Amino acid sequence: MTRRASTVPELSIVIPTFNERDNVSELIARLEQALGGIAWEAIFxxxxxxxxxxxxLRSLAQRDPRVRCMRRLRRRGLSxxxxxxxxxxxxxxxxxxxxDLQHDPALxxxxxxxxxxxxxxLVIGSRYVTGGEVGDWQEQRLAISKLATRLAGLVTHQPIAxxxxxxxMLRRERFEQLAPRLSSMGFKILLDIVATAKPPLKTLELPLVFGKRHAGESKLTTNVAWExxxxxxxxxxxxxxxxRFLSFAFVGALGxxxxxxxxxxxxxxxxxxxxxxQAIATGTAIVYNYTLNNVLTYVDRPRRGSRWFxxxxxxxxxxxVGAIANVGVASFMFERASAWQVAALAGILVGAVWNFAVSNVYTWRR
Ligand SMILES: Nc1nc2c(ncn2[C@@H]2O[C@H](COP(=O)(O)OP(=O)(O)OP(=O)(O)O)[C@@H](O)[C@H]2O)c(=O)[nH]1
Ligand SMILES: [Mg+2]
Known part of the structure; x- marks a missing residue:
């Protein structure tokens, strides 16, 4: 059976949601208004x-086939x-x-x-080109955003405001080429795309006046900075x-x-x-390392509730087991006339790699 060309969407609008029930119906109405004559679909x-x-969303989708909803379980992550x-x-x-309607669909x-x-x-709705605005942000948020934007410049390969x-918005094919190499960590999917694309994507920025959140609450937390x-x-x-290993080693050093x-x-x-x-200190350090790794190194898949225990x-x-490997390697090297500091460091490194590799697979398996 051949489908009429007009029913095949030319544009998919991907909309991540977390607790946005009072925004989605209004957003769809505004998409409809803004995109008359265009074959579009919204993928929530x-x-x-x-x-x-x-x-x-399911009930909206039953009335409008352009609306789709992907529901992910036990996962968080905007990117x-x-x-x-x-x-x-x-x-x-x-x-x-x-x-949340901060992005004007008319754009x-x-x-x-x-x-x-x-x-x-690639076309970006940009708050930092002439005509764009961040809205009524507090001074502190503006300062943080500007600092983050400057830091982002370290990885973008081209000046982007x-x-x-x-x-x-971008061509889907270009996105699919990049997808396997994306980091897919955190909140900043555009930065991930721009930093991954080599040679850089030909990019244009259109002014965006960042609106007010329509309903619901912001999901910006301190995690966002860490991610x-x-x-x-x-x-x-x-x-x-x-x-992740760097983060694990950082937590270990604090431990x-x-x-x-x-x-x-x-x-x-x-x-x-x-x-x-020494036994109590070791136990405390293990609990401490576990807790911190759970919220920092595995911020995208922390264990909660009974799974925490x-x-x-x-x-x-x-x-x-890592500690046994640590001591084993250190004493092996020490007996073969390595300086005690070198022997100790080698033991620590082997123990850390073991702890990371095995807990990555077992404790925080996907
Ligand atoms: N699927 C999914 N969506 C998310 C997640 N976190 C945030 N979102 C959605 O991502 C969009 C941006 O989140 P916001 O909280 O509005 O972030 P923001 O616009 O930078 O911050 P505000 O200006 O305070 O609204 C919203 O549509 C959220 O519902 C997440 O973990 N998973
Ligand atoms: Mg928002």
């Missing part, structure tokens, strides 16, 4: 929002949601926009025209060393400090015997 990617956004939504598209062009038409004319491969924008740091690190050094703090307090402060103090048990078991 919902991370199982507790406010039942997906259910609202990965956008990537999966774009990969579900077969249209010529894909756009990404927020669900979609100019973006599409720019791409159709071949004036660019607003690489942190969440509103853009941004991970994304930058991945783009800068990810080719040589996995950024050593915690260990010595507890040990000293017990030994010197409370007069506890060395063996008992079972995860701790597996992490502790893995670290115990």
């Amino acid at each position: 990617v919902d991370d199982d929002s507790p406010d039942q956004t997906a259910q609202v 990965s949601a956008c990537i999966e939504g774009m990969l579900a598209s077969s249209a010529t062009y894909v756009a990404v926009m927020d669900a 979609l038409l100019s973006m599409l025209t720019t791409l159709r004319r071949g004036q660019a491969e 607003d690489p942190m924008s969440g509103y853009f 941004f740091a991970l994304l930058l690190a991945d783009k800068l050094v990810g080719r040589w060393v996995p950024v 050593v400090a915690v260990h010595f703090f507890v040990l000293t307090a017990l030994l010197k402060g409370l007069g506890v015997a060395f063996l008992a103090a 079972t995860g701790l048990l597996s992490f502790a078991a893995i670290c115990s």
